[in-house]
Amino acid sequence: MSTKKIETAINSHNCCFICRRKRSDRIKLRTINKNSIIHAFKMKRIIIDENARCCRNHLDNNGCIKEELYGQIQSINKNVSYV
Ligand SMILES: [Zn+2]
Numbered sequence: 001m002s003t004k005k006i007e008t009a010i011n012s013h014n015c016c017f018i019c020r021r022k023r024s025d026r027i028k029l030r031t032i033n034k035n036s037i038i039h040a041f042k043m044k045r046i047i048i049d050e051n052a053r054c055c056r057n058h059l060d061n062n063g064c065i066k067e068e069l070y071g072q073i074q075s076i077n078k079n080v081s082y083v
Helices: 034-044 067-072
Strands: 002-009 029-031 053-055 075-082
Protein backbone atom coordinates (compact mmCIF):
# COMPACT_ATOMS: atom_id res chain seq x y z
CA MET A 1 0.00 0.00 0.00
CA SER A 2 1.18 3.52 -0.67
CA THR A 3 -0.08 7.04 -0.31
CA LYS A 4 -0.42 9.77 -2.86
CA LYS A 5 -1.21 13.44 -2.56
CA ILE A 6 -4.11 14.72 -4.56
CA GLU A 7 -5.48 18.21 -4.78
CA THR A 8 -9.14 18.65 -4.09
CA ALA A 9 -11.22 21.80 -4.18
CA ILE A 10 -12.66 22.85 -0.85
CA ASN A 11 -16.05 21.26 -0.62
CA SER A 12 -18.69 23.02 1.38
CA HIS A 13 -22.32 23.79 0.82
CA ASN A 14 -21.87 27.09 2.59
CA CYS A 15 -18.74 28.47 1.04
CA CYS A 16 -17.55 29.19 -2.50
CA PHE A 17 -14.58 27.05 -3.62
CA ILE A 18 -13.18 29.88 -5.74
CA CYS A 19 -13.38 33.00 -3.57
CA ARG A 20 -14.43 31.39 -0.26
CA ARG A 21 -17.37 33.72 0.12
CA LYS A 22 -19.99 32.42 2.51
CA ARG A 23 -23.54 31.82 1.45
CA SER A 24 -25.97 34.48 2.60
CA ASP A 25 -29.34 35.93 1.66
CA ARG A 26 -27.63 38.04 -0.96
CA ILE A 27 -25.16 35.49 -2.23
CA LYS A 28 -26.52 32.33 -3.73
CA LEU A 29 -24.12 29.51 -4.33
CA ARG A 30 -24.59 27.05 -7.14
CA THR A 31 -23.32 23.64 -8.08
CA ILE A 32 -21.31 23.51 -11.27
CA ASN A 33 -21.65 21.74 -14.60
CA LYS A 34 -20.04 18.28 -14.66
CA ASN A 35 -17.97 19.30 -17.69
CA SER A 36 -16.19 21.81 -15.46
CA ILE A 37 -15.31 19.08 -13.00
CA ILE A 38 -13.70 17.07 -15.79
CA HIS A 39 -11.97 20.15 -17.18
CA ALA A 40 -10.52 21.13 -13.79
CA PHE A 41 -9.05 17.67 -13.44
CA LYS A 42 -7.58 17.62 -16.93
CA MET A 43 -6.16 21.13 -16.75
CA LYS A 44 -5.18 21.48 -13.11
CA ARG A 45 -5.33 18.00 -11.60
CA ILE A 46 -7.79 19.33 -9.07
CA ILE A 47 -10.71 17.18 -8.06
CA ILE A 48 -13.94 19.07 -7.49
CA ASP A 49 -16.72 17.28 -5.69
CA GLU A 50 -19.96 17.40 -7.64
CA ASN A 51 -21.66 18.85 -4.57
CA ALA A 52 -19.16 21.69 -4.21
CA ARG A 53 -20.60 25.19 -4.59
CA CYS A 54 -19.46 28.49 -6.01
CA CYS A 55 -20.91 31.95 -6.66
CA ARG A 56 -23.15 32.36 -9.66
CA ASN A 57 -20.96 35.08 -11.15
CA HIS A 58 -18.04 32.65 -11.59
CA LEU A 59 -20.13 30.60 -14.01
CA ASP A 60 -21.07 31.06 -17.62
CA ASN A 61 -24.55 30.45 -19.01
CA ASN A 62 -23.99 26.71 -19.10
CA GLY A 63 -23.01 26.52 -15.44
CA CYS A 64 -19.36 26.00 -16.33
CA ILE A 65 -16.56 27.78 -14.47
CA LYS A 66 -15.20 30.68 -16.50
CA GLU A 67 -11.89 29.78 -18.12
CA GLU A 68 -9.79 32.39 -16.32
CA LEU A 69 -10.96 31.20 -12.90
CA TYR A 70 -9.57 27.68 -12.98
CA GLY A 71 -6.31 29.01 -11.60
CA GLN A 72 -8.12 30.48 -8.62
CA ILE A 73 -9.78 27.35 -7.34
CA GLN A 74 -9.08 27.00 -3.62
CA SER A 75 -7.69 23.56 -3.06
CA ILE A 76 -6.31 21.45 -0.28
CA ASN A 77 -3.93 18.53 -0.46
CA LYS A 78 -5.30 15.25 0.68
CA ASN A 79 -3.34 12.12 1.34
CA VAL A 80 -5.04 9.19 -0.26
CA SER A 81 -4.06 5.63 0.42
CA TYR A 82 -4.39 3.03 -2.22
CA VAL A 83 -3.38 -0.57 -2.63
ZN1 LIG B 1 -17.12 32.93 -5.23
